[in-house]
Amino acid sequence: MNIINTLKLAKASSLAMALATTSVKNEALEKIAVELENGVQEILRGNQLDLTNAIANGVSQSLQDRIMLDEKRIHALAEAVRVIKQLPDPVGDSVRGMKLQNGLNVQQVRVPFGVIGCIYEARPNVTVDIATLAIKSGNAAVLRGGSAAENTNQILNSLIQSGLKKAGLPAEAICSVDEFGREGAVELMKARDYVDVLIPRGSANLIKTVVAESTVPVIETGSGVVHIFVDESADLNQALPIIMNSKVQRPSVCNALETLLVHEAVAEQLLPLLAQELEASAVTVHACEKSQALIPRSIRATEEDWATEYHSLELAIRVVTGLDEALDHIAEYSTKHTDSILTEDIGNAEKFLAEVDSAVVMVNASTRFTDGGEFGFGAEVGISTQKLHARGPMGLSELTSTKWLVRGRGQIRN
């Protein structure tokens, strides 16, 4: 078996996936959930192997934790499959339609992409997550997971394939190219004839590599250097909880706050209060020259801090002279994920909404709301920080393309 054959099998099975009815796809998802539940011991054996290798290779505690599955996590995976099963099926939805003057009936409908490629790091839950999102949206998928989880992924893949088969769908609709090692990833990035779209999931570095090397169209999901600007007119009683929620509620995720910009007119009033709360939550502050004096135990921020996604209990703070300087700072350092203004001035709110070039722009709200679940999409494929195809939180419909259906009775063009 070589990798091209694997890609061909995925492609060949994509038609059956595209034509599968919602109920057959849901049946496959239910079978997969059951396979995962019945396969707990098998999964744990494979996972133990990966963990033993990881420890032998001296990988970090946090990577070990990302690789690790236990009975509870496996049951949570099965339940997540059932959540996706409950979501509405986007395939076949009508996007636009019209009757032309000549009587032609023209309709734009959602269709699956065909084959989705995914390159991700050593997190076995992503294997189940992407596979089930692909199945629900009528796609086949080719997966390339991090090698540190390869034994776990191999078992998860075979359970997923077994679930597909039991529902009468082609097992090869979900394929792994893990066995081909690094070459598998390279071939996947060049497989324009077999793969319709590639979604990298993981670190900024992984995503950067895929964007640079791939000839298959990529949906970039992204890193978030997320900003809040506290305007002169902000309601400071509202500002404190929003800032704290944005920073500490879940600091490891991409919609968490990384840089706080504060209007100089409110800095003296806001920052000492904020400093107390940040300290109580064990947040390390990287402060600009002006703010450092107002924040005890803060570290002096460097140029690098403004461009850093900490993913942890660290926060950069900068005092600015006003909205314009805030907009300039955001234009320079934002990764175009999420930025929020806290203001009671309607003109400044509208200017911020219009001028900040990010996927999600907010007024008086926590940046943690940039999330497929919060937006009501049910599932979260990722947060796109690119402008092509999908921008912001992606749901199942972002895993589809469209096709135009034209029905005539003999029309010809004049």
Next chain:
Amino acid sequence: MNIINTLKLAKASSLAMALATTSVKNEALEKIAVELENGVQEILRGNQLDLTNAIANGVSQSLQDRIMLDEKRIHALAEAVRVIKQLPDPVGDSVRGMKLQNGLNVQQVRVPFGVIGCIYEARPNVTVDIATLAIKSGNAAVLRGGSAAENTNQILNSLIQSGLKKAGLPAEAICSVDEFGREGAVELMKARDYVDVLIPRGSANLIKTVVAESTVPVIETGSGVVHIFVDESADLNQALPIIMNSKVQRPSVCNALETLLVHEAVAEQLLPLLAQELEASAVTVHACEKSQALIPRSIRATEEDWATEYHSLELAIRVVTGLDEALDHIAEYSTKHTDSILTEDIGNAEKFLAEVDSAVVMVNASTRFTDGGEFGFGAEVGISTQKLHARGPMGLSELTSTKWLVRGRGQIRN
């Protein structure tokens, strides 16, 4: 001036373009139309230079014709600008919106991409076309035209910039990188920091190069190996005009018919009649073994013919055993542009619509209807044959991305 500076200027002007109101953009388009009309002599002088060089370099008659502008063509260009001026502005259109349970107001609105790159061949009309589509959709644009038209393009660019300036918009919103030669195209394809999307327009080879070399996201507009399948149950009185219209009405364009597939049960009845009409229209037929006998003066088709976009009065014809063989042929050779079935059998019509993986799939209609104008989009940016972002005819709204606006009153996440 180096190329990075040009790209930076385009990027810097994109915010003003994004914020410009519809009436200011329309004013700029009107000024540009007037500049073109007043600049006829200047344009003709530049164009004469290009034509003299082209003749000295021995370029083909058809390329000379594509480069050539005369007074009539320039006035047509100005009129085309006014047509785009009349179209609705997509910027700011609300795509989706909802009020979340916590009271957050969430709205997805259309925004310009920012900077559009375009690489195209020696057709000066594309310069005006892309520039005005970009302006109307609130984008800046960086243009790289074919060097054989560089003198004409230089003058057109300066007239466009002058029109922008007269309407109070930044002249650099439309920039050319022609002066940097082939390096200009290479840099443009790598300019991820400055260019949001790249649209190649021209030959299949040009598009292939851009797709392979670009790290900027590309919208592939495409070549069309377009099929019609005449089913056993087709109304042959309808079939003849549809086939002839699809082939001969404008053979040089991408939605023209290239391969006709005929069910064996109707081949003997249809093909001799069709052969007469094709011969009357001077169409050369490349016929399969079975059809050759039924079509006098046909040439035997080779494997290569099935994959050829003739763009001329040539047609490949193949007799198939039925719908399944037709679907297999289309799956193998279609460029996923447009394919049409002629049938009175509703089951076969629905199967064809569901299984053919092309941007536009038709029943009982001429393939020539795949067109932004026919679909009512007003302007035609191109026909996308890729699945990401846009598929099929692209109008102005396909030159936009979206952004989520979230308006709160202090909400934080639980």
